[in-house]
Amino acid sequence: MGYAVVLGEALIDLLEAGLGGELIYRQAIGGAPLNVAVGVARLGGRVEYAGTLGTDVLGDRLAAFLGAAGVGAKGVRRVDVPTTLAVTTFEGAEPAFTFYxxxxxxxxxxxxxxxxxxxxGARxxxxxxxxxxxxxxxxxxxxxxAGFRGLRVFDPNVRPKLLPDTAALAALRELVEEFFxxxxxxxxxxxxxxxxYGDSDPAAAAERIRALGAGAVVVTCGARGAHVATPDGAVLLPAPPVAAIDATGAGDSVMGALVSRLLAEGLPADLAGWQRHVRYALAVAGLxxxxxGGAVAMPTPEEVTARWGEI
Incomplete structure (x- = not known):
């Protein structure tokens, strides 16, 4: 099966919530790449996390959580700075993030x-x-x-509050297109x-990214499902109906599920193969x-099967 290396951030989310008429913030393990790594591990894949964790008590909690989730720590480095906090507010089930x-x-x-x-050695x-x-x-x-010879997967995971002006957005677009x-x-x-891209059509964005050189593009569209674009065609796959209470980490769970399938089965040969992978990923995200939400919500294969049956 091989293993994946997940390279990126781990931090602490402070999630807005109500308790007894008071507004509180619930602490949770977070960071999109960490969520992806935990998602892969929970779904049965082997994964190593590579990134920096603070040496404070919150960094210790992140390290302990990764270990308990079955994520390897060969690429972890500890740094003597306070752990970053992401304060998370909500409009319905959708989160918005401010970083400190x-x-x-x-x-x-x-x-x-x-x-x-x-x-x-990674796949x-x-x-x-x-x-x-x-x-x-x-x-x-x-x-x-640049030096990797296996399968390369990328998620820009844009956070508008970290882009102060149009120049910052243009620089980000240039950067992510380098990876695309x-x-x-x-x-x-x-x-x-x-x-x-200033375009509300996910199909147009997917084709633009594919034209840059990407092999396959999956654009998640919330409750509408996901648009899948490959060299031999494109399709919009519906999401399973759910009673959503928190979408935090849902997109990361899609990536975690796709990575777990790539580890287990390799790169799909055609659109039909990608559709099967993405249907599975949408079922994981629905759960x-x-x-x-967040890393603690990532399910096991048994939980996915219990909720949706075999996919």
Whole structure:
């Protein structure tokens, strides 16, 4: 089956909630790449996380959570800065994020910190998300990506509050397109596509990304499902109906499910193969949305089968 390396951020989410008429913030393990790594592990895949964790008590909790989830830590480096906090507010089930902590504890991985042996033996490499906005992580991700010989998967995971102006957005677009061009799989949300390209049509965004060189593109569209674009066609797959209470981590669970399938079965040969993978990923995400979200919501294969049957 092989294993995946997930390269990116881990942090602490403070999730807005109500308790007895008071507004409180519930602490949760977070960071899109961490969520992906945990999703892969919970679904039965082997995965190594590569990133930096603070040396404070919150960094200790992140490290302990990864270990308990079955995520390997060969690529983890500890850094003597406070762990970054992501304050999460909601409009319905959809989260919005504001980040606190400078320098960001999650973006301090240097090229010299890369575990070259682990990278060279991996079948899948994932990177993306907000860690790419900062050095030295950006240089580290570029180096790991350029030298990788397995399957490369990427998720821009755009956070508008980290983009102060049009110049920052243009710089991000240029950066993510650099990774799009050599990715075997790009997963992004319809909101990401809208922000990057100003177009509400996920099919148009997917074809634009494929034209840059990406092998397959999956654009998640919330309750509408996902648009899947491959070299031999494209299709919109519906999401299963769910009673969503929290969409935090749902997109990450899609990527975790897709990586787990890539590890188990390799790259699909055609659109039909991608449809099967994406249907499974949407079922995983549906289950995540029915739980309090984030890394703790990532399901096991048995839970997916119990909820949806064999997929």
């Amino acid at each position: 902590g400078e320098p960001p504890s999650y973006a301090l991985l240097r090229p010299a910190d890369l575990d070259r042996e682990t990278l060279s 899948v490499l994932y990177t993306g998300s907000i860690c790419l906005l900062r050095e030295p992580f950006r240089a580290t991700a570029r180096e790991a990506w 061009a050599t990715a075997d799989l790009v997963k992004l949300s319809a909101a990401d596509a809208q922000l990057l 995540v949305c029915e739980r309090q």
